[in-house]
Structure formats: C-alpha cells, structure tokens
Amino acid sequence: MSVAPKASTPSWPTPPKGGWTADDLDRLPNLPPHTELIDGSLVFVSPQTMFHVRAVDFFNWQLQSLAPEEFEVIREFTIDIDRQNRPEPDVVVVSADVVEEPSQTRFPAESVVMAIEVVSEDSVSLDRETKPLKYARAKIPHYWRVENENGRAAVHVFELEPTTGTYTSTGIFRERMKLDVPFPMDLDLTRIKTRRDRDQ
Numbered sequence: 613m614s615v616a617p618k619a620s621t622p623s624w625p626t627p628p629k630g631g632w633t634a635d636d637l638d639r640l641p642n643l644p645p646h647t648e649l650i651d652g653s654l655v656f657v658s659p660q661t662m663f664h665v666r667a668v669d670f671f672n673w674q675l676q677s678l679a680p681e682e683f684e685v686i687r688e689f690t691i692d693i694d695r696q697n698r699p700e701p702d703v704v705v706v707s708a709d710v711v712e713e714p715s716q717t718r719f720p721a722e723s724v725v726m727a728i729e730v731v732s733e734d735s736v737s738l739d740r741e742t743k744p745l746k747y748a749r750a751k752i753p754h755y756w757r758v759e760n761e762n763g764r765a766a767v768h769v770f771e772l773e774p775t776t777g778t779y780t781s782t783g784i785f786r787e788r789m790k791l792d793v794p795f796p797m798d799l800d801l802t803r804i805k806t807r808r809d810r811d812q
Contacts, residue, residue: 634698652696667730668702684708690718693750701727726754765804
C-alpha cells in the first residue's frame with residue numbers, strides 16, 4: 613500500500629487577509645534580517661554585493677561625520693510611512709529627537725530628512741520606481757539613489773518639489789559630490805571601492 617507523502621508546511625509566514633501591517637514586522641518570528649513591508653507584502657533582502665556594502669558604509673560614515681547635531685544618520689533602519697508600508701532605506705537621516713532608546717525599531721516618516729537607497733540587481737524597480745513614490749508621498753525632502761556603474765558609484769539626487777509633491781532631479785554625481793542640502797558636504801565618491809584599489 614503506497615502512502616502519499618505529506619505536504620510540507622511552508623516555512624514562511626502566510627499573510628492575513630488584507631496583507632501584513634507595519635506593526636507585524638515587530639511581532640512575526642524568525643523573519644530574515646532587513647525584511648521590509650511594501651504594500652502589505654514582506655520583502656526579503658538577497659545577499660549583498662561588495663559594492664552595496666561599501667557604498668552603504670561610505671555614506672553612513674561620511675554623513676555621520678558631517679551632519680549637524682540636530683540630525684542622526686542611521687544605516688538599514690525601517691521607517692513608518694503608513695499601515696502597509698515600512699521600508700528600510702540603506703541609510704537614513706532623521707531628526708535627532710526621534711532617536712529614543714536601544715529597543716527602538718523604526719522612525720516615523722515625518723522625522724526623515726533624507727533616504728538613501730543603493731540599487732541591487734533585485735531592487736531596481738523598488739529603488740527607481742516604488743520607493744521614491746512612497747518617500748515623496750511621505751514628504752521626505754531628499755532622496756538619493758546610488759547606482760553601480762562598472763564598480764563606480766553614480767549618485768542620483770532628488771529633492772521634493774512642494775507644489776507637486778513629487779521628486780525633481782537636482783543632479784547626478786560620479787566622482788565628486790558637493791551639496792549644500794540637507795547640510796553642506798563635499799564627498800569623494802571615488803573612495804567607494806576596495807582598499808587595494810584605493811591604494812593603487
């Protein structure tokens with residue numbers, strides 16, 4: 613007598629009717645690190661490339677050293693946009709007064725001054741289309757999208773146009789990035805590469 617194999621139980625969470633909510637990210641067990649919520653769906657992060665890691669490190673450390681005291685610069689931290697959207701920018705600049713305690717897991721969108729996304733192969737449409745639209749609707753003043761151009765960074769800079777509520781491009785930077793907003797900075801983008809390549 614043959615016995616049909618039992619169906620395996622899915623190891624991932626089954627979404628409730630209407631999708632997940634922002635609060636669910638803090639309650640669901642065993643989620644992979646850096647899980648995001650976009651339109652009520654969980655978005656998992658694939659393994660990161662070396663370019664992605666170095667770009668995130670670069671902007672995190674550089675902006676931390678340049679930001680005035682009223683701002684905090686945090687890497688890979690979720691922000692509450694609405695009930696069904698809790699994305700995790702690669703780097704975020706927020707008002708310092710919302711950074712409260714070690715157990716904190718998210719920031720309110722209204723406290724966000726700037727969001728930075730480093731584009732990966734599996735995040736192209738999210739970073740170029742979905743997230744900028746949501747960040748603009750949340751009235752986040754500044755958005756940067758960092759693209760990998762043959763191992764070198766190209767930073768697409770956007771600023772919120774208050775009359776339309778959409779982002780407008782204010783430039784694309786490849787080697788040197790000199791800006792006055794959201795605070796003065798002069799960045800050498802050629803340093804986003806391996807230490808060995810920097811020393812040559």
